[in-house]
Amino acid sequence: MDxxxxxxxxxxxxxxxxxxxxxxxxxxxxxxxxxxxxxxxIIDGAIVAGPGDEPWKPEPVVATTKAELLAAAGTxxxxxxxxxxxxxxxxxxxxxxxGIVGTPCQMQAVRKAQLYPIGMRDVDDxxxxxxxxFCMENLSYQALEAIVEDHCNQKMESVKKMDIGxxxxxxxxxxxxxxxxxxxxxxxxxxxxxxxxxxxxxxxxDISSGSVGSPDGWSTVFVRSMKGNAVWDGAIAxxxxxxxxxxxxxxxxxxxxxxxxxxxxxxQKNVDARKTFGLKADGTAKGLRNPYETP
Amino acid sequence: MSKVVEISPTTRHExxxxxxxxxxxxxxxxxxDWLSITPVRGIEKLAIGKTMEQVPxxxxxxxxxCPIAHTLAGVEAMEASIGCEIPEDAKLLRYILQCAxxxxxxxxxxxxxxxxxxxxxxxxxxxxxxxxxxxxxxALRIQRLREIAQTIGEIVGGEAIHPSNPRVGGCYKNITPxxxxxxYDLAKEGRLLAQEHMEFMISVFRDFQTRGTTExxxxxxxxxxxxxxxxxxxxxxxxxxxxxSLDANPTWFPERFTEVRPWDWYMGEVEISExxxxxxxxxxxxxxxxxxxxxxxxxxxxxxxxxPIEVGPRARLVQxxxxxxxxxxxxxxxxxxxxxxxMYGILDAVDALNTSGPVVADKIPQGDGSLGWAANEAPRGxxxxxxxxxxxxxxxxxxxxxxxxxxxxxxxxxxGAPWRLAEVIMRAYDPCVSCATHMLVIDEDKRLVAQKLIx
Numbered sequence: 183m184d185x186x187x188x189x190x191x192x193x194x195x196x197x198x199x200x201x202x203x204x205x206x207x208x209x210x211x212x213x214x215x216x217x218x219x220x221x222x223x224i225i226d227g228a229i230v231a232g233p234g235d236e237p238w239k240p241e242p243v244v245a246t247t248k249a250e251l252l253a254a255a256g257t258x259x260x261x262x263x264x265x266x267x268x269x270x271x272x273x274x275x276x277x278x279x280x281g282i283v284g285t286p287c288q289m290q291a292v293r294k295a296q297l298y299p300i301g302m303r304d305v306d307d308x309x310x311x312x313x314x315x316f317c318m319e320n321l322s323y324q325a326l327e328a329i330v331e332d333h334c335n336q337k338m339e340s341v342k343k344m345d346i347g348x349x350x351x352x353x354x355x356x357x358x359x360x361x362x363x364x365x366x367x368x369x370x371x372x373x374x375x376x377x378x379x380x381x382x383x384x385x386x387x388d389i390s391s392g393s394v395g396s397p398d399g400w401s402t403v404f405v406r407s408m409k410g411n412a413v414w415d416g417a418i419a420x421x422x423x424x425x426x427x428x429x430x431x432x433x434x435x436x437x438x439x440x441x442x443x444x445x446x447x448x449x450q451k452n453v454d455a456r457k458t459f460g461l462k463a464d465g466t467a468k469g470l471r472n473p474y475e476t477p
Numbered sequence: 478m479s480k481v482v483e484i485s486p487t488t489r490h491e492x493x494x495x496x497x498x499x500x501x502x503x504x505x506x507x508x509x510d511w512l513s514i515t516p517v518r519g520i521e522k523l524a525i526g527k528t529m530e531q532v533p534x535x536x537x538x539x540x541x542x543c544p545i546a547h548t549l550a551g552v553e554a555m556e557a558s559i560g561c562e563i564p565e566d567a568k569l570l571r572y573i574l575q576c577a578x579x580x581x582x583x584x585x586x587x588x589x590x591x592x593x594x595x596x597x598x599x600x601x602x603x604x605x606x607x608x609x610x611x612x613x614x615x616a617l618r619i620q621r622l623r624e625i626a627q628t629i630g631e632i633v634g635g636e637a638i639h640p641s642n643p644r645v646g647g648c649y650k651n652i653t654p655x656x657x658x659x660x661y662d663l664a665k666e667g668r669l670l671a672q673e674h675m676e677f678m679i680s681v682f683r684d685f686q687t688r689g690t691t692e693x694x695x696x697x698x699x700x701x702x703x704x705x706x707x708x709x710x711x712x713x714x715x716x717x718x719x720x721x722s723l724d725a726n727p728t729w730f731p732e733r734f735t736e737v738r739p740w741d742w743y744m745g746e747v748e749i750s751e752x753x754x755x756x757x758x759x760x761x762x763x764x765x766x767x768x769x770x771x772x773x774x775x776x777x778x779x780x781x782x783x784x785p786i787e788v789g790p791r792a793r794l795v796q797x798x799x800x801x802x803x804x805x806x807x808x809x810x811x812x813x814x815x816x817x818x819x820m821y822g823i824l825d826a827v828d829a830l831n832t833s834g835p836v837v838a839d840k841i842p843q844g845d846g847s848l849g850w851a852a853n854e855a856p857r858g859x860x861x862x863x864x865x866x867x868x869x870x871x872x873x874x875x876x877x878x879x880x881x882x883x884x885x886x887x888x889x890x891x892x893g894a895p896w897r898l899a900e901v902i903m904r905a906y907d908p909c910v911s912c913a914t915h916m917l918v919i920d921e922d923k924r925l926v927a928q929k930l931i932x
Contacts, residue, residue: 226655246655273635274642276656303638304631 185388185442186435187385189404190411194396194431195423205255207345209401210284211391211423212313213255217248218417219281225310228281229271231262234322237338238330239323242267244275257315259344259351260326261373265291269301272308279310285317286381293386311413314384316392316402316438318346318445325371334361348392378473382442389414395438396431402438479507480751482896483762485514487903489589491542492910496903497744497768500751500896509891510743511884511903512774515914517763526876529555529645529844529866532874536862539876540912542585544577544639545630546855547862547876547912550719554862556847557722559842566834567647569826572831573660574634574643575718575853579627581637581670582856583790583812583819584619586907587678590809591615592899597684602692611677618674625667629823632656646841653834660827668820674815682809684796693897694755705805705902707890711792712781712882714852714859717822721851729861733782734877738889739774742885747772756897775914776881785885788858789906790815805890805905814908830869843869854880857907862929880906880913 186192197203197210199217206213212230232243232254240262245251247469264284268291271277282292289312296306321329330336330344334353343354349464351363378472384390405414417423427437453474458467471477480502485495498509520539524532533551537544549571556563562603591603597612605616627637632652634640642648652660666876690697714720720728746769754760762768778785786792791811801810844866852861858879865873883906891899 246653270635270650273631274633274650274652274656276632276653276659278659303636304628 183350185439186383186404187381187390187406189406191405191414192428192435193403193405194400194426194428195403195436196400198422198424201252201273202255205252207255207257207343208393209391209396209399209403209423210255211389211401211403212315213251214422215311215313215389215413215417216245216251216281216283218420218422219311219413220248220251221248222416223279224413224416225277225279225281227271227275227277227334228283228343229267229312230283231258231264234389236323238267238341238344244271244277247250257344259346260321260323264288265295266294268295268309269305272304278308280308281311281313282309283313283315284384284387285315285320286384286386287317289384289386289390290381290424295303311409312386314387314390316383316390316394317379318382318440318441319368319376319379321368321371325373329363329371333363333367336361345393353440367429378449378456380449380453380474382445383438392438394441395428400426400431402428402435478502481747481749481768483749483766483768484756484896484900487511487741487900489592489900490904490908490910491540491912492908492914494903494908494910495768495773496891496896496899497747497770498891498896498899499744499747503897504897506891506894506896506899508688508744509888509896509899510770510774511888511891511899512739512743512770513776513880513884513910513914514773515518515775515910517775517914521876523714524703527871528869529864529871532864532871533643534639536874536876539878540909541638542582542909543578543855543857543860543912545574545634546853546860546879548640548643548878549575550851550855550860550862551851551864552645553684553719553721553853554645554849555844555866556865557851558847558864558866559645559725559843559844560847561646561838562723563647563838564835566651567836567838569830570633570648570652570836571585571643572718572826573823573830574630574640576632576819576826577626577630579717579815579856580667580819581623581630582616583816583905584622584626584674584897586812586856587619587674588616589907590904591681593904594681594685595688597680600692603681615674615677618670618677620704622667622670622674625663626819629660629663629667632660644837645682645867646838650755651834651836652830654832655831657827657830660823664820664823664827668817668824671816675813678813678927679810682806682813686806691898693816694753694757696753696755696897698895698897700898701806701894703804704800704894704898705808705890706803706893706903707886709784709886709889710786712786712788712859713793713794713796713854715854716793716797717818717854719851719853719859723847729850729859731848731850731863734779735783735863736777736779739776739778742778743770743774745769753897774884775886778885779877779882781882785889786882786883787886787906788879790856790858792858793854805902808905830926843867846872848873855912857912858882860912876882878909878912880909883908884913 197214202210216228227246231240234241240258295302340355347403388407456470460468493515536551537548630637635642714728749766846867849861861877863875
């Protein structure tokens with residue numbers, strides 16, 4: 183199995199828009215692409231993880247301006263149910279061309295809704311641009327609070343940025359402090375549903391982007407579909423990105439491949455283990471459900 | 478010597494019904510019974526004890542052509558019972574939804590009635606599936622009108638079939654300025670199409686009125702001038718939307734309503750003594766079969782001022798615009814005349830809509846068991862829901878649905894028509910038999926006698 187999915191090209195890139203890179207997690211790829219797509223009429227709104235009612239708790243919103251996109255920039259390491267708005271965006275919001283950003287599982291949901299629209303009337307043909315972000319695993323809000331407030335000993339309100347990389351969960355505060363937690367402590371906080379996920383780099387997105395493989399401040403970008411390719415070419419022609427060929431950056435695609443392989447291998451084991459999770463009275467195995475198999 | 482002929486099932490309308498007719502030697506109906514044989518689903522019984530939020534969503538599932546009528550009448554009956562006034566912008570959203578649904582429903586009904594009609598000036602019957610002109614462009618226009626209407630309904634109602642946006646106390650969501658602009662554009666396109674389409678449809682029905690005969694299953698049938706005439710009255714509560722017991726001057730009067738059992742109103746047991754195996758398609762019920770309308774009818778017989786009455790497009794035009802054309806074609810033409818008003822209604826309402834206004838009432842009382850009712854002018858006529866809500870739960874719920882009102886009236890209108898045209902008369906009422914079939918039957922002493930039907 184190809185752990186990186188199908189793609190036309192992979193590039194290391196960073197936005198040339200300083201307003202965006204000031205706020206973005208890495209290279210500002212998603213924010214820049216949506217801003218470009220809005221301006222060009224490729225989409226007329228994008229479902230993004232906007233600010234919620236508690237610090238670092240995202241709330242899905244339909245963004246129709248660059249200001250709303252900027253408010254959603256940056257990674258929040260907790261659940262944002264972006265698909266909640268996928269139908270509503272085509273209803274009271276009146277959108278005809280919907281953009282949506284999400285983790286690999288959310289891209290899977292988008293594609294499934296397009297091919298098997300169950301209670302999803304008029305959604306399938308209105309998905310105009312689906313942007314995926316790399317995702318190793320996610321956390322509940324309570325888990326994030328425990329990590330930031332207990333392990334890292336920082337107030338959620340003071341945090342400017344959170345980052346997972348180089349084996350550490352790192353918290354940066356507005357006033358300059360940096361706290362870290364080793365990633366090996368993370369596993370008990372991970373959303374259990376993440377343990378059966380077999381997708382690291384958002385294989386089903388039009389374009390997917392993430393930090394791994396590129397230097398700080400840059401993103402690794404997979405351009406996957408025809409639609410994604412057209413949008414990417416347009417954005418490059420409009421000088422919205424600085425790019426470097428992937429084979430000329432460190433640590434490069436090898437690290438992406440390595441992490442993807444690790445995630446999939448580990449989680450495939452979890453999937454397989456579900457089959458023999460329990461025992462029947464006669465001593466034979468009784469399993470848990472496997473969504474990847476037909477029952 | 479009169480004979481009995483039965484068409485079962487009837488076609489090109491919603492639901493499951495049949496026609497049992499006593500005819501004379503010339504095949505003219507002396508007495509006709511048109512009755513629902515759709516299984517009773519018992520919405521009104523199972524509503525009892527459920528929350529006032531849930532019941533209108535269940536009632537919506539009575540029918541997928543006019544779910545808007547049942548959702549809105551249901552929600553507004555709850556609001557009438559608890560005494561909840563909803564914000565102006567929520568009313569406007571509901572009004573737009575109402576207009577959009579009427580457009581779609583009337584246009585859908587055109588597809589059902591066109592095959593009875595002829596291309597004006599010719600003997601060619603209209604087949605909506607043909608690729609030939611002028612039928613092709615009419616069919617495409619119908620589909621575009623329905624697409625426009627369902628899209629508008631989807632924006633304001635959350636969903637075109639079983640709208641999700643209406644709730645007790647108003648609506649869940651207002652729409653965005655972008656959505657408002659989209660509705661404008663769609664309604665402007667729809668207004669022109671609706672005008673064009675109305676003129677086309679009226680010319681088709683006028684042509685049928687002036688024809689001497691029409692062919693049904695290989696038989697040339699004479700069309701009487703008074704096809705579908707009846708002497709019953711009309712009932713309508715509004716030209717477009719409806720009325721409720723919260724209104725300062727309600728336009729429907731519960732004290733004028735009574736209901737009798739099919740037992741009291743329909744024919745007794747009869748034996749089929751006439752049949753036509755060539756009646757399209759599949760023939761009528763073979764000779765020797767029995768029919769028992771009294772026992773088989775799955776609706777009550779609602780009366781207004783002690784009489785069956787007609788509801789629907791003509792009733793609205795008679796009540797509010799002095800329309801005076803009778804008969805089946807008169808009813809069909811009245812329906813087409815409602816097309817432009819739906820689109821103008823949407824344009825006016827969307828103009829008045831404030832997209833940043835609140836759409837949920839500040840306070841939603843939980844009810845003290847008072848009786849409230851709401852009438853919605855569904856595409857097919859007055860749809861009245863009555864409810865008692867106490868502590869947020871439904872204690873009593875009853876639906877008086879348009880086609881329930883029309884069943885006995887239409888049965889009377891069959892008299893004097895050749896039996897082969899009985900379905901043409903019935904279709905003029907745009908029947909929605911699922912809607913009409915409900916459980917609660919009340920006899921003269923106001924006791925529940927639904928048990929009698931189940932025995």
